[in-house]
Amino acid sequence: MGRKFELRKEVELAATPQQVWDAIATGPGMEAWFMAQPAPDAGACEVWQPPAHLSITTPAGPDGSFHAFEYLIEAKDGGSTVLRFVHSGFLGDDWGAEYEGMTSRGWDMYLHTLAEYFRHFAGRPAVYLTAEGPEASAKPEAWPVLLRGLGLERDPALGERVRLTPAGLPPIEGVVDWVEEPGGDFLAVRAEDGLYRFHGRAALGMAIAVGHHVYTPVDRAAADEAWARWLHGLYPAQG
Missing domain, CATH: 3.30.530.20 (START domain)
Incomplete structure (x- = not known):
């Protein structure tokens, strides 16, 4: 009903x-x-x-x-x-x-x-970047894999300064600006050029996704493709 x-x-x-x-x-x-x-x-x-x-x-x-x-x-x-x-x-x-x-x-x-x-960032035009990982990233155990792919060994705390190092993409240096309750699969980082968001969606049976707001000029299609390629590289297809 x-x-x-x-x-x-x-x-x-x-x-x-x-x-x-x-x-x-x-x-x-x-x-x-x-x-x-x-x-x-x-x-x-x-x-x-x-x-x-x-x-x-x-x-x-x-x-x-x-x-x-x-x-x-x-x-x-x-x-x-x-x-x-x-x-x-x-x-x-x-x-x-x-x-x-x-x-x-x-x-x-x-x-x-x-x-x-x-x-x-008030008044600055934004480019919204988005990409999804493969089906393998829709499992609860996929979140720690994403953190390691960003150069992190654990979920950082609110206000903690971090340096994310996704392979093949420019490093992101900033501060964690949002956290969920313990165990939440979400990472939000405010950098000098944008707001970077990583979403774990295993509870919905959906793949990990990124949704970034970048306030500097960027080629959206190329950046989306680069983030998708990185995500898929974290979870190789099982033969």
Whole structure:
């Protein structure tokens, strides 16, 4: 039997309401902290009130599932802005019990990334890089392999300075800016040129992925290919 769900989040951002609106309602803005995707269609939104209120609902799937996303933007004294976000909807029978928990943690990370963008890279155009590992990386034991491939022997702590050394790619020097609860398969590093994110998705039966936000000019296709080649090299095909 399907079920309703609702996730509520709130984050204070070092930005104006217009800057926050641009980050959630434009393609370049979303690429700076979330993913590369088309901007919301104002005509298809339930609410389109820049720069204060945005509400979007996806079409229902064959099983009745749908998702609704609401953003409320409020200016605060001192020049900051509070973003209140609600992700709600209906999940069909095929959606696993772990969906809400993992999605909630995912939004925590993405909203933190938005805050980091405004704090350290505001106004700089971003290139979103993404790649996935092979099927072999969808197993729980694959995460330590990724860490060793980055030159790490363990999950680093929040605030720890690290130097990542993926073979065939430029080293990344920076600070760990986000950690999950112990045992979480996620690594987030803020470097001088971008926000680097490594996602372990074994709990969903999905391969490890990277989703980096780079704030310097880069050839997206070549960089995506290089990261994919590196990931696949960590997990050789079993003959």
